[in-house]
Amino acid sequence: MKNLFLFGSLLLSFACIQQVVAQQQAIKLPPEATEFWEPVPRKVTPGKENHLPPSDATILFDGTSLDRFESVRDGAPAAWKVENGTFTVVPRTGDIQTKESFGDVQLHLEWSAPDVIKGEGQGRGNSGVFLMSTYEIQILDSYESQTYSNGQAASVYKQYPPLVNAMRTPQEWNTYDIFFTAPRFNTDGMLVSPARVTVIHNGVLVQNNVELKGPTEYIGIPNYKAHPEALPIKLQDHGDLVSFRNIWVRKL
Missing domain, CATH: 2.60.120.560 (Exo-inulinase; domain 1)
Structure with a gap:
């Protein structure tokens, strides 16, 4: 009886996992869902050469x-x-x-x-x-x-x-x-x-x-x-x- 209970629990867990995976696969996010526009990086003007100071130095x-x-x-x-x-x-x-x-x-x-x-x-x-x-x-x-x-x-x-x-x-x-x-x-x-x-x-x-x-x-x-x-x-x-x-x- 104990073995049957464990077996049943495993089957139930497996079914739950399959359901979650199926739900995740069904969700199709548009590219915009992972884009963010704020904050906007402030502008810094680099030096004319890399060893020269940028504008915020x-x-x-x-x-x-x-x-x-x-x-x-x-x-x-x-x-x-x-x-x-x-x-x-x-x-x-x-x-x-x-x-x-x-x-x-x-x-x-x-x-x-x-x-x-x-x-x-x-x-x-x-x-x-x-x-x-x-x-x-x-x-x-x-x-x-x-x-x-x-x-x-x-x-x-x-x-x-x-x-x-x-x-x-x-x-x-x-x-x-x-x-x-x-x-x-x-x-x-x-x-x-x-x-x-x-x-x-x-x-x-x-x-x-x-x-x-x-x-x-x-x-x-x-x-x-x-x-x-x-x-x-x-x-x-x-x-x-x-x-x-x-x-x-x-x-x-």
């Missing part, structure tokens, strides 16, 4: 002045040297940061290691760009210079090595296109979602939407600490004559 360096930057140390005007459409680290003057704060961004910057090669590893053309003053994408002359993999150019410093080494020679300019999603914290300061970053180095994908483990730490394990939703973008004075040009950012 904030230009952080236009080749003439560092008016959008300040000293991290004391808020004084940025002391790095501007010349011929570029600016260069002046060693021992300290890091500089944007006067404006940012959270989720698309960031474009171009940088060049010193033409005269000096040092090796971390002592060769070293700087860094810190998203939200906290999360570092390494800048380093890694063209033909060995160092730890998660500390070479385009690494998420001390967290993720780049997928490949896409460096150009020290006599050439490098390009970073960075897509950053800021971390979220709740009102109690607990992490809700971690930061994520994608990095394209000289047109090559080197960080593919990786999840950051926390703030950049030179020593020790990173652990998230609650911070504001927007913070400045920082450039590092590591004592090397690294140069920059064509820096712009889009808020996402």
Whole structure:
């Protein structure tokens, strides 16, 4: 009797499934049923070339002045040297940061290691760009210079090595296109979602939407600490004559 009951239940379930499938097959939606017209994406005019800022970008360096930057140390005007459409680290003057704060961004910057090669590893053309003053994408002359993999150019410093080494020679300019999603914290300061970053180095994908483990730490394990939703973008004075040009950012 029990077996007959089970068999009957299976037959009934099978019949119900067939009925549902038949009903789904009978529904024929027109193409318009899966179209939506709102919201309409806002118009953004791209730059004449892909490395040039689009119409909604904030230009952080236009080749003439560092008016959008300040000293991290004391808020004084940025002391790095501007010349011929570029600016260069002046060693021992300290890091500089944007006067404006940012959270989720698309960031474009171009940088060049010193033409005269000096040092090796971390002592060769070293700087860094810190998203939200906290999360570092390494800048380093890694063209033909060995160092730890998660500390070479385009690494998420001390967290993720780049997928490949896409460096150009020290006599050439490098390009970073960075897509950053800021971390979220709740009102109690607990992490809700971690930061994520994608990095394209000289047109090559080197960080593919990786999840950051926390703030950049030179020593020790990173652990998230609650911070504001927007913070400045920082450039590092590591004592090397690294140069920059064509820096712009889009808020996402």
